[in-house]
Amino acid sequence: MSVASIRTPVQEELAQVEATLLEVTRSEIPQVQKMLEHVLLNSGKRLRPTIALLSGRFAEHRPETLVPLAASIELLHTATLVHDDVIDESDTRRGRDTTNSKHHNAAAVMLGDYMFAHAAELICRTEDIEVVKLFSKTLMAMAAGELTQDMSAYEYGQDTMQYFHRIAGKTASLFATSAEGGAMVAGSPEAWTSALRDYGENVGMAFQIVDDILDFDGDEEEMGKPTGSDLMEGTLTLPALLLMEHSPDDNPVKRFFDDEDGKAGHLAEAIEQVQNSDILPECYRVAEDFGRRAREALQALPETADRQALADIATHVLARRS
Secondary structure, X not given: OOHHHHOHHHHHHHHHHHHHHHHHHOOOOHHHHHHXXXXXXXXXXXXXXXXXXXXXXXXXXXXXXXXXXXXXHHHHHHHHHHHHHHHHOOOEEOOEEOHHHHXXXXXXXXXXXXXXXXXXXXXXXXXXXXHHHHHHHHHHHHHHHHHHHHHOOXXXXXXHHXXXXXXXXXXXXXXXXXXXXXXXXXXXXXXXXHHHHHHHHHHHHHHHHHHHHHHHHOOHHHHOOOOOHHHHOOOOOHHHHHHHHXXXXXXXXXXXXXXXXXXXXHHHHHHHHHHOOOHHHHHHHHHHHHHHHHHHHHHHOOOOHHHHHHHHXXXXXXXXXX
């Protein structure tokens, strides 16, 4: 199922989200406006705002608060990507030049901060202090996940539980907030709100695991980055961790981290071993389990087209190739 067909129930509100993001790009400073347009317009599948909009349709449907919430979530997500590119020294993202490569690191950091501030202003338009608190906690969780990833770079004494904890903060927390926030502004019953948060968190976990699989198995042109990019940056994802578990004594990941002289060869060997083993199917099974949990969480909700669209998102996340 295509993302376009999944978004059908909220197409009109998504257009309003795009209009809100367009407003954000308006600036009296031409250079700032160009930078904002580059990162905000015509980028991404808008999965997170779509989840927020769909989640806000099970109780009192309030587009006037749902749209700012969804736009805020997309702004927050995009701002973190801009900062990630600075940290990772990335020149491209999804085949497009990054802000830091087009300008410089200081400008990219300030642009991310500018978007964080706009996201905060938009979330305040919901006039719901609990939603504002949720937004703040999510930003802290995402930052903690990124800090954990950065501080543990090139450390191979990690395990899968640490990995799951890291991606729960770094990625899944914003998916969870998208769903929970939508439910909250709609005044949904606690059981529905809790179910939607569980749904979002599990979709987010599946999303990140598939992303990490594609880092080893995706098409470089579609992904817009070289195969094994995470490992190059010292980040241990699920495929690399399973490779280390399968071969604890003689492992190319450890050699890549330790041997300065033969890094390219060790990296190529690690990628080859992951690709030519049962590791990627094993990772997909883990992702599918999170997807199953997401769909099961939806059973607490009324059986509507919106619930089906959310279930379709969980399926799409597992099938995507970029």
